Amino acid sequence: QVQLVESGGGLVQAGGSLRLSCAASGRTFSGDFMGWFRRAAGKEREFIAQIRWSGDAINYADSVKGRFTISRDNAKNTVYLQMNDLRPADTAVYHCAATTDSTWRYWGQGTQVTVPS
16 A cells, blocks of 8 residues: 655746656555556546656657656655746646556556646
8 A cells, every 4th residue: 555645845936947846655566567547626637747656768758848857755755846947727636646567556646736827
């Protein structure tokens, strides 16, 4: 069982930055992935980025490439999402997730990011 707790959301003006954190507790393995997803009001959940606990296999959605950076601190069991050059289209609830057996099985409660237009 893995528990995930996100933090770091908030309101930021367009062009600004935020860093989201996801603290994981419970059992994790180096082959497992951690990822970030988001859901904007009235839209489907969207994949944002993922990273393996081993630090490799990093992938991003095209919509955030060059602006967002995912990283992890294994000593703290924490994954980060650095978000730069934020846009109104980035407004959403951001969720952290973890895989087991190649399935996104564990989810955090989410943190709101708002970028006013």
